[in-house]
Amino acid sequence: MSLPLIALAIAAFGIGTTEFVILGLLTGVADDLGVSVPAAGYLVSGYAMGVVVGAPLLAVITSKWPRKPTLIMLMGIFIVGNVLCALAPDYLSLMAARVVTSFSHGAFFGIASVTAAGLVVPEKRGQAISLVFAGLTLASVLGVPLGSAIGQALGWRASFWSVAAIGVVAILALWQWLPLSLPRNEGGIMGEFRVLKEGSVLLALGLSVLASISMFTVVTYIEPMLSTLTGVGGLWITLIMAIYGLGLTAGSILGGRLGHRALMPVLMKLMLGTGVILVIMSFTLFSLVPAMLTIFLWAAISFAIMPLLQLLVVDQAAEAPNLASTLNQSAFNLGNATGASVGGVVISAGLPMHTIPLAGAIVIVANIGLTMLAWRVMQRRSARRQAEYDAAHAAATVS
Incomplete structure (x- = not known):
């Protein structure tokens, strides 16, 4: 299995985890920040709208940048966003941090899909892209339940610290395994x-x-x-x-x-x-x-x-x-x-x-x-x- 594709899948795993891990933490977030559970649920919607609106703009801005540094930069935004979530003092700060994190989501998957397809021979492009998506699906099976369990045991902020740690592992994998000479x-x-x-x-x-x-x-x-x-x-x-x-x-x-x-x-x-x-x-x-x-x-x-x-x-x-x-x-x-x-x-x-x-x-x-x-x-x-x-x-x- 290609190490560059595994690096992309690790990053996808972290991004998929942070999107939905909050579903198992809504009550704790609502109680801690003094908002209703439905209001806490809007943190999911805010993330999704950040992907819909903001991510394409970031993709255009980075369109001529070399792909390896761009992917690493996007994971840097992911880490910063999750750290801000863990430190958020109030509801609005947490919402803003979720939106910041979401910018990395759409832009990363867009560029990662193109990169994965370019790393293999034409007849293997579908498998390469599916491996990136496999990181996303593994997040549903493993990342979200584990993140929720950490949040239930140690508090919801611990979940975001854990996801930020996944981002650090992803950056190291991208730096080590992704070739520098990727087409732009x-x-x-x-x-x-x-x-x-x-x-x-x-x-x-x-x-x-x-x-x-x-x-x-x-x-x-x-x-x-x-x-x-x-x-x-x-x-x-x-x-x-x-x-x-x-x-x-x-x-x-x-x-x-x-x-x-x-x-x-x-x-x-x-x-x-x-x-x-x-x-x-x-x-x-x-x-x-x-x-x-x-x-x-x-x-x-x-x-x-x-x-x-x-x-x-x-x-x-x-x-x-x-x-x-x-x-x-x-x-x-x-x-x-x-x-x-x-x-x-x-x-x-x-x-x-x-x-x-x-x-x-x-x-x-x-x-x-x-x-x-x-x-x-x-x-x-x-x-x-x-x-x-x-x-x-x-x-x-x-x-």
């Missing part, structure tokens, strides 16, 4: 923004938004669905969430293995499989063992889509890969927030809990339609570019 994007800032005029790039970002909406419509409400429908709680919830995390890890590996194939047909098959499993889940949630099996399969197949979408964006935005792949992280986070709202609408409408997976299935079916549209647009773009190349080659031959 040679385009200017305006070139970075011009790529957003391409319909294929915008459609690829739209696919990421809908895929994330479908996932977070369901995963946000896993605990109340299991409590209400499956009739379990406590340690069973923890076990099932661990199974979900293992499914994410399996999905990351699966996505990597499929990355060398024709992306659009693979994406449509995975989306169709996700939709079918979500429909089945609406029935299996009433029984423990079928629920656990279905949740694992859903996590694996739905998350296999994510590294493939990141690869798709990198391919479609070759002129500005840093900005586009960072925007893809913003797209994922926008989908996270929207998906939670979609599930909340289902509950607020008085519909039964088992219809939440059906809502996720409807979103993913819509994404299949958008994928078909995107495929046609990308084929036309490819044909246009080939015609332009042939015309230029013919003119050069004549001259």
Whole structure:
């Protein structure tokens, strides 16, 4: 296994941990800072919006910087942000520190995806990107539970000190293992923004938004669905969430293995499989063992889509890969927030809990339609570019 890719995965593990570790610390944070639990919950939203809004700007600013120093600098921001979280004297300070930390998230994953793809031969690019995402999924399985346990035992500030320590390990790994002679994007800032005029790039970002909406419509409400429908709680919830995390890890590996194939047909098959499993889940949630099996399969197949979408964006935005792949992280986070709202609408409408997976299935079916549209647009773009190349080659031959 490539040491540079492992270094990127370690950093991804730390970033994934800091994003969601606060979910297990909300009560302690709220009590210590004198705010309500819902107000503490906004610390998650503040982080997500920092990724959506701030990270692309940072990616553009650093677009012409050498990639190794840029990645190390971003992990430096990550460490500073987590230290500020640990030292925050009040709620507003903690919110500001979370937003600062979030800037490293989107920009890091965007640049790391492009870097990982450039470290391997073309047919291995999907696997390389999936390894970076594997660090993110491992954070769900290991980092977040351990961080929460540290916070419960030693206080919530200890969790952020621990995550900052992971950042130090990541910087050392990046410094030691990442080659210095990584390619940089040679385009200017305006070139970075011009790529957003391409319909294929915008459609690829739209696919990421809908895929994330479908996932977070369901995963946000896993605990109340299991409590209400499956009739379990406590340690069973923890076990099932661990199974979900293992499914994410399996999905990351699966996505990597499929990355060398024709992306659009693979994406449509995975989306169709996700939709079918979500429909089945609406029935299996009433029984423990079928629920656990279905949740694992859903996590694996739905998350296999994510590294493939990141690869798709990198391919479609070759002129500005840093900005586009960072925007893809913003797209994922926008989908996270929207998906939670979609599930909340289902509950607020008085519909039964088992219809939440059906809502996720409807979103993913819509994404299949958008994928078909995107495929046609990308084929036309490819044909246009080939015609332009042939015309230029013919003119050069004549001259």
